[in-house]
Amino acid sequence: MAKTKKSEHKTVRVRLVKSTNSCQERHRLSVKALGLRKLNSVSELKDSPSVRGLINQVSYLVRVEESA
Template identity: 50%
Template structure:
């Protein structure tokens, strides 16, 4: 089984505070590589990353 390597990237920015959010949502944001407000992470465009973004859609902005 071979996996095609994609060069697609998604830019994710943390636009809202994590204060008052669920612990699992905080862990998801952390897993995306975002630490503080307005921090940006450039990630591979995979189904797993898209699912994480979908889970915390109200905290982040994604481009690409």
């Protein structure tokens, strides 16, 4: 029997801490792509370069917590 490897995915928890009212439309779309809607909403995403790029683009709007 072959053992199945349980892949351990690192996740990133992202919280929207600042409103998107007075920011660029492109940044609003990035926040939406991260799965954040209202102020203080939290989204847990798989840690990948594309997600890190979105977070980096809107770093002034979100707070990041790394989790296992």
